[in-house]
Amino acid sequence: MIREFERFFDQKDLCILEILDKHTFIYEDEVSKKGVFVQDNEIYHIHIENLKRENFHFIQNDDCVMKSVEGGQCDYVVFNNEHLHFVEVKATNQNLKTHKKKLYRQLENTFKYYKGFMEKFEAKHALVCFESINPRGYVKRKIPQSSNSEKKVLFKMLYNIELVEGNYIKLE
Numbered sequence: 001m002i003r004e005f006e007r008f009f010d011q012k013d014l015c016i017l018e019i020l021d022k023h024t025f026i027y028e029d030e031v032s033k034k035g036v037f038v039q040d041n042e043i044y045h046i047h048i049e050n051l052k053r054e055n056f057h058f059i060q061n062d063d064c065v066m067k068s069v070e071g072g073q074c075d076y077v078v079f080n081n082e083h084l085h086f087v088e089v090k091a092t093n094q095n096l097k098t099h100k101k102k103l104y105r106q107l108e109n110t111f112k113y114y115k116g117f118m119e120k121f122e123a124k125h126a127l128v129c130f131e132s133i134n135p136r137g138y139v140k141r142k143i144p145q146s147s148n149s150e151k152k153v154l155f156k157m158l159y160n161i162e163l164v165e166g167n168y169i170k171l172e
Contacts, residue, residue: 001081008117015064020055024048028089035076045089045129048169056080056171066113072106080171084121086110091131104151111159124161
């Protein structure tokens with residue numbers, strides 16, 4: 001599937017990392033807004049569990065594959081031969097309602113940009129990770145329920161993409 005990615009997005013090899021690990025943990029750096037790989041005992045935003053133990057690809061999408069697009073774009077794209085995941089991290093202690101509106105636009109912009117590549121996958125997902133930081137500095141991941149979400153239904157109907165709110169990706 002990496003050849004397909006390279007065919008759609010030529011000269012983006014600096015944005016791609018191939019990973020074989022069973023567990024991968026990513027923290028979005030507050031300054032660079034890039035994904036940093038961390039250990040499981042450190043603060044992280046995303047946990048990827050690679051049950052097949054086959055190579056998967058981590059794409060730094062924001063400001064690498066997709067440069068500044070009006071309305072924004074999602075942070076990362078993760079895929080193996082069967083599954084495609086679009087990932088947006090909102091690490092903030094500000095109003096989540098405002099951020100939700102923005103992140104849905106970012107995801108939709110990314111879906112449009114990746115349209116041709118997306119067609120190669122049957123299993124497509126969008127992961128939204130929210131985080132809030134309390135005054136003591138401890139990190140608490142907020143995982144709102146989206147089971148009745150209008151956006152969840154809309155994403156499924158328009159793009160055939162499962163919208164999930166959390167911080168976990170399982171590659172099977």
